[in-house]
Amino acid sequence: MSLFADTPLQLPDAELDFYPQWLNAELADLWLQQLHRQTPWQQPEVNLFGRCHPVPRLLAWYGDAGIGYRYSGLYHVPLPWTPLLAQIRTQLVDFVGQPLNGLLLNYYRDGQDSMGWHSDDEAELGRDPIVVSLSLGGGRRFDLRRKGQQRIEHSLHLDHGSLLVMRGSTQHYWQHQIAKTRKPCAPRLNLTFRYVLDGDGFAHEQ
Incomplete structure (x- = not known):
């Protein structure tokens, strides 16, 4: 299903597919509870302009041997x-038809x-x-903007059990964010699977 199947808006140079109810609520609840409990969460610090700042969320990295x-x-x-x-990786590999060897939670x-x-x-x-x-x-709201631009081009609400697949030239031309909000928000766990070409893997962080 196309991200923009129900709206005339199209993003040029992007290939996105959105499945708002990829998981049923019962299984999504179970995975959320188990992953929250089982994951050894970390909150590392990054150096920005000579000062250390804690990353504004918790995270963990999983992968095949050597995929750092x-x-x-x-x-x-x-x-x-x-x-x-x-199990989740196997289901997603079958679903998207491409290998996945790393996961940022x-x-x-x-x-x-x-x-x-x-x-x-x-x-x-x-x-x-x-x-x-x-x-x-x-x-949470997921924003997209053209590289080099300040204006948000499109926003998408990522709900419980939804799946977003970005591929093709999307990352060449577009940026995305999960912005801070003062609205009340229940805790959210996001699994971002990807394929790293070699053992010196890099996953974006800021």
């Missing part, structure tokens, strides 16, 4: 796949946890990266 996670001079050795994460505790503007366009992700994003828990 590098950002701001830090390197995370991949955690081994748990039975549940291996982000846990947004409330509306003040966020992800800044970025593109997942690192060389280690290949020429046309695939990012498969499964949302569990409280819904």
Whole structure:
């Protein structure tokens, strides 16, 4: 199903598919509870302009052997796949028809946890990266803007059990964010699967 199947809006140079109810509520609830409980969450610090700042959310990196996670001079050795994460990965590989060997889990505790503007366009992700994003828990707004522009071009609400697939040239031309909000928000867990080309993997962080 196309992201924009129900609206005349089209994003040029982008390939996005959105499945608002990819998971039924019962299974989404179960996965959310199990992943929240099982994941060894971390909140690393990044160095920006000479000062250390904690990342505004909790995270964990899983992957095949040697598929690491590098950002701001830090390197995370991949955690081994748990039975549940291996099951989810298998389902998504079958669904999207492409291999996935790394997973960044982000846990947004409330509306003040966020992800800044970025593109997942690192060389280690290949020429046309695939990012498969499964949302569990409280819904959050997902914004898109053209690279080099300040105006938000389109926003999408990522709800419990929804799946967003970005591939093709999307990361070359577009940035996305999860902005802070003062509105009450239930905790949200986001699984972003991707394919890293080699063992010196990089997953975007800011």
